[in-house]
Amino acid sequence: MKFFWFLVVAILNTAMLYTLGTRKFLPLDLGAFLSLQEGVWQNAEHRNHSYDQELAITGLSGKIDVYFDDRLVPHIFAEQEKDAYFVQGYLHASFRLWQMEFQTHAAAGRLSEVVGSKALSFDRNQRRMGMVFSAENALAEMEKDSTTKAVLDAYTAGVNAYIETLKPAQFPIEYKLLGYAPEKWNNLKCALFIKQMTNTLAGYDRDFELTNAYRLLGENDFRLLFPEIPDSLDPIIPIGTEYTEPAQSLTPPADVDSLYYQRNTVITAEEEFKPDPSNGSNNWVVAGSKTKSGKPILSNDPHLGLTLPSIWYELQINTPLYNAYGVSFPGLPGVVIGFNDSIAFGFTNSGRDVKDYFEIEFRDNSKKEYYFNGQWVPSTIRIEAIGVKDSADYLDTVAYTVFGPAMFDHQYQHHLTNNKAYALRWVAHDSSNVMKMWILLNRAKNYADYRTAIGYFNAPGQNMIFASATGDIALWQQGTFPLRWKDQGLFVMPGRDSSYMWKGYIPEDENPHSVNPTQGFLSSANQRPADSTYPYFIPGVYEVYRPFPINRRLTELNSITIEDMKTLQNNNENSFAVQAWPILDAYLDRTMIDVEEKKYLEWIQDWSFRNEANDKAVVCFNAWWDSLYTGVFHDELTSKTVPIIKPEKFVLLEALKRDPQYKFVDDIRTPDLEDLTTQVTLAYKKAAKALSVLEKENRITWSVFKNTTIYHLLKTNTLPFARSGIPIGGGHGIVNATQHDHGPSWKMIIEMNSPIQAVGVYPGGQSGNPGSRYYDNFVDTWGKGEYYSLFFMQQQDRNTNQWKWKMTFNAN
Amino acid sequence: MKFFTSFILCPIMAYAMGLFLPWWSVAVAGLLVGGFIPQKVGFTFLSTFLGTTLVYGILIGLVSYNNDHILANRISQLVTKQPGPSVIILISALIPGLLAGISAMTGRLFTLLIRK
Numbered sequence: 032m033k034f035f036w037f038l039v040v041a042i043l044n045t046a047m048l049y050t051l052g053t054r055k056f057l058p059l060d061l062g063a064f065l066s067l068q069e070g071v072w073q074n075a076e077h078r079n080h081s082y083d084q085e086l087a088i089t090g091l092s093g094k095i096d097v098y099f100d101d102r103l104v105p106h107i108f109a110e111q112e113k114d115a116y117f118v119q120g121y122l123h124a125s126f127r128l129w130q131m132e133f134q135t136h137a138a139a140g141r142l143s144e145v146v147g148s149k150a151l152s153f154d155r156n157q158r159r160m161g162m163v164f165s166a167e168n169a170l171a172e173m174e175k176d177s178t179t180k181a182v183l184d185a186y187t188a189g190v191n192a193y194i195e196t197l198k199p200a201q202f203p204i205e206y207k208l209l210g211y212a213p214e215k216w217n218n219l220k221c222a223l224f225i226k227q228m229t230n231t232l233a234g235y236d237r238d239f240e241l242t243n244a245y246r247l248l249g250e251n252d253f254r255l256l257f258p259e260i261p262d263s264l265d266p267i268i269p270i271g272t273e274y275t276e277p278a279q280s281l282t283p284p285a286d287v288d289s290l291y292y293q294r295n296t297v298i299t300a301e302e303e304f305k306p307d308p309s310n311g312s313n314n315w316v317v318a319g320s321k322t323k324s325g326k327p328i329l330s331n332d333p334h335l336g337l338t339l340p341s342i343w344y345e346l347q348i349n350t351p352l353y354n355a356y357g358v359s360f361p362g363l364p365g366v367v368i369g370f371n372d373s374i375a376f377g378f379t380n381s382g383r384d385v386k387d388y389f390e391i392e393f394r395d396n397s398k399k400e401y402y403f404n405g406q407w408v409p410s411t412i413r414i415e416a417i418g419v420k421d422s423a424d425y426l427d428t429v430a431y432t433v434f435g436p437a438m439f440d441h442q443y444q445h446h447l448t449n450n451k452a453y454a455l456r457w458v459a460h461d462s463s464n465v466m467k468m469w470i471l472l473n474r475a476k477n478y479a480d481y482r483t484a485i486g487y488f489n490a491p492g493q494n495m496i497f498a499s500a501t502g503d504i505a506l507w508q509q510g511t512f513p514l515r516w517k518d519q520g521l522f523v524m525p526g527r528d529s530s531y532m533w534k535g536y537i538p539e540d541e542n543p544h545s546v547n548p549t550q551g552f553l554s555s556a557n558q559r560p561a562d563s564t565y566p567y568f569i570p571g572v573y574e575v576y577r578p579f580p581i582n583r584r585l586t587e588l589n590s591i592t593i594e595d596m597k598t599l600q601n602n603n604e605n606s607f608a609v610q611a612w613p614i615l616d617a618y619l620d621r622t623m624i625d626v627e628e629k630k631y632l633e634w635i636q637d638w639s640f641r642n643e644a645n646d647k648a649v650v651c652f653n654a655w656w657d658s659l660y661t662g663v664f665h666d667e668l669t670s671k672t673v674p675i676i677k678p679e680k681f682v683l684l685e686a687l688k689r690d691p692q693y694k695f696v697d698d699i700r701t702p703d704l705e706d707l708t709t710q711v712t713l714a715y716k717k718a719a720k721a722l723s724v725l726e727k728e729n730r731i732t733w734s735v736f737k738n739t740t741i742y743h744l745l746k747t748n749t750l751p752f753a754r755s756g757i758p759i760g761g762g763h764g765i766v767n768a769t770q771h772d773h774g775p776s777w778k779m780i781i782e783m784n785s786p787i788q789a790v791g792v793y794p795g796g797q798s799g800n801p802g803s804r805y806y807d808n809f810v811d812t813w814g815k816g817e818y819y820s821l822f823f824m825q826q827q828d829r830n831t832n833q834w835k836w837k838m839t840f841n842a843n
Numbered sequence: 844m845k846f847f848t849s850f851i852l853c854p855i856m857a858y859a860m861g862l863f864l865p866w867w868s869v870a871v872a873g874l875l876v877g878g879f880i881p882q883k884v885g886f887t888f889l890s891t892f893l894g895t896t897l898v899y900g901i902l903i904g905l906v907s908y909n910n911d912h913i914l915a916n917r918i919s920q921l922v923t924k925q926p927g928p929s930v931i932i933l934i935s936a937l938i939p940g941l942l943a944g945i946s947a948m949t950g951r952l953f954t955l956l957i958r959k
Binding site (some may be wrong): 043051059061067079164801804 | 921949
């Protein structure tokens with residue numbers, strides 16, 4: 032009997048130990064996960080945690096002091112520049128290790144290693160797109176440059192110095208949640224991070240969809256729906272700027288009609304993971320002639336997916352060579368957006384198309400040879416081994432051609448037959464020393480230094496804005512942009528020979544730019560950089576409405592202060608609605624609107640055309656316009672069975688302003704001829720129906736409807752780590768570009784005064800630890816449209832009490 | 844007295860071993876305390892279970908309190924879908940408590956078996 036009881040209890044005991052130690056029965060190994068001494072409780076940071084620390088580290092050349100201010104922003108004071116990057120790596124790892132590894136794993140197509148086979152299609156996409164290939168190319172180029180190599184080496188050593196001290200109990204929560212351990216950092220991961228940003232900002236492409244649209248709609252309709260230049264374009268480079276004659280002009284191949292425009296088959300290949308085309312930004316700079324202080328003021332707010340931990344980590348780097356402050360990317364050395372004693376710099380995305388597909392034919396299923404210039408030529412086969420958690424590696428074969436990787440083939444998209452494949456030509460694959468730009472910008476003293484620095488940058492093409500303490504302002508759209516004959520690269524190109532390949536790049540000096548313009552300011556908001564007088568064909572996806580309030584205000588304002596710039600960054604004016612309202616107003620048949628439906632119309636009539644957080648008319652207007660858009664385009668553009676894309680929002684508005692008899696207004700599915708009045712009225716009635724549902728659910732207020740949410744990087748899997756329901760206005764096409772989970776990821780305004788005045792904020796916190804009070808402590812300030820004054824620390828401040836904690840690194 | 848000794852010794856040993864052993868150190872502590880402190884099996888369980896749950900509960904509660912329950916609130920919603928820190932703190936204390944108690948019973952029953 033004793034033995035029986037012993038057996039029962041021993042089995043129970045073993046079962047309990049086993050259950051607590053595995054994820055087979057419970058979603059988590061709760062024994063370890065909730066353990067006081069090794070689980071998540073170790074990540075519960077004391078409210079008065081001290082960040083004071085004294086460290087002895089081998090490999091450093093001197094002593095480094097890091098002063099943390101009360102927002103946990105580090106101010107690094109180093110005698111040697113190399114040491115500063117080492118410490119930056121150490122700090123990034125201390126506060127953001129999981130995120131920097133996760134993001135570079137994502138870049139490299141390695142998420143399946145962490146989360147299992149559900150990430151396999153994402154990983155295959157990354158590998159096939161050539162993300163690792165492009166990072167390797169970039170790294171080889173960066174390591175050829177002794178300065179860049181030294182910076183990367185120091186940064187990597189710093190990250191690894193921290194990782195080496197880390198015991199499993201101290202791993203960031205996400206490692207405990209997902210059940211894995213951090214690996215060593217290396218320079219390739221820095222390159223991968225750059226490529227991930229490149230894909231985010233220069234990876235959106237619609238070649239497949241436009242090819243199909245052109246074939247199905249024909250020349251005339253295609254041009255109507257996908258115009259090259261909007262009527263209301265307000266370009267980055269002031270209108271009237273003269274452009275030099277192009278150094279080289281191209282003519283299309285002789286067979287362009289038969290092989291390019293008149294292709295007889297549709298494209299069935301489909302990109303599964305397109306980056307968000309709203310990835311964009313605002314930046315502007317005003318010259319001293321327009322400011323109260325007489326010194327330039329530079330503003331920048333990059334719009335990205337809003338995440339926790341934030342994509343940004345704020346810091347200051349002080350070395351004998353320079354003193355720079357701003358935000359950095361955990362995963363990269365240097366200050367990415369910011370200022371130093373002499374200059375300020377910021378970025379917005381160019382939106383230019385630098386990604387084309389070429390249709391090729393393999394000789395057989397092995398993909399070892401493809402047809403090019405009249406013969407079968409060998410491809411380079413790259414076998415991608417994708418590690419999958421709890422499973423064997425997945426092997427994917429990617430054939431590299433003269434164009435680039437054959438991303439889409441029969442092994443990836445099974446409907447591709449007859450050995451047909453699409454090879455990707457992308458500027459991101461070209462080798463370049465991108466990192467050098469930031470190294471040089473951080474220490475730049477003047478316009479000439481800035482100009483030299485940005486020459487190192489190839490992709491993603493950016494609008495690089497500049498101001499100096501000496502009073503210069505400038506903006507260059509910088510990057511490597513292919514020279515194109517008209518329409519080249521809009522559609523998938525034939526890859527049977529070299530005739531459709533890119534023949535070169537737009538000379539850098541001819542990139543759109545402006546220096547000290549007479550208007551006294553410069554701005555960019557992802558619109559087309561230049562008007563039609565710019566002598567190159569520059570397709571892309573461009574914003575139309577966001578620039579209007581910016582340029583109007585900057586023109587109107589004088590004696591500008593930082594406060595004025597804050598107001599402008601928080602501007603909620605809806606320029607689209609201002610322009611669209613007269614059409615809706617004129618063509619609505621009010622006799623058709625019943626009493627219950629009328630309410631929403633009255634709200635819109637009383638509306639200030641501002642997307643304020645507590646406004647209801649925004650939701651009503653959007654519903655109405657979206658309903659009209661669908662009514663106009665749905666009949667022509669959804670009956671198709673292949674990937675196709677809808678026209679941009681401005682297309683319908685501009686078409687209706689030009690011509691109320693716009694040919695797409697008629698619903699081709701009915702025998703009657705619908706006119707604009709019918710469509711606008713019908714759209715209103717449909718919208719009113721949806722709005723009454725929203726109203727019942729109490730979701731008709733803009734901020735409630737939009738529900739601005741900053742997701743944790745694991746998205747809905749970790750909703751308790753997110754911040755949702757932030758009461759904030761703005762939206763797509765608004766200067767305050769805050770959408771549901773996308774928007775101003777860092778807002779900064781710098782006045783080049785002496786001393787420099789700077790304010791900034793980002794929707795997150797300096798710590799990546801969801802168990803820290805510094806994880807999301809900036810969110811409410813950001814949500815209210817407020818800013819922090821940035822503490823631009825100087826040598827003499829080291830002996831004051833303006834900082835809170837001090838970390839000292841001694842050479843061992 | 845044996846009850847109290849087990850009550851206090853089990854969590855102390857568990858914590859001490861936890862400084863260099865993984866989370867299951869609490870099972871080892873339970874086995875040893877149960878095996879070497881002779882009590883009725885029921886008291887062996889109760890003393891180690893209550894002692895460990897209480898001590899771990901206090902320690903975890905203190906960690907969470909000093910953290911203003913920031914982490915507990917988030918983990919609680921993630922694991923138990925419940926708001927508020929108490930449930931997750933209780934679970935985190937009950938796990939080592941139960942493990943200690945059952946391991947102590949195993950230890951005690953094993954001693955009884957070999958003494959026969």
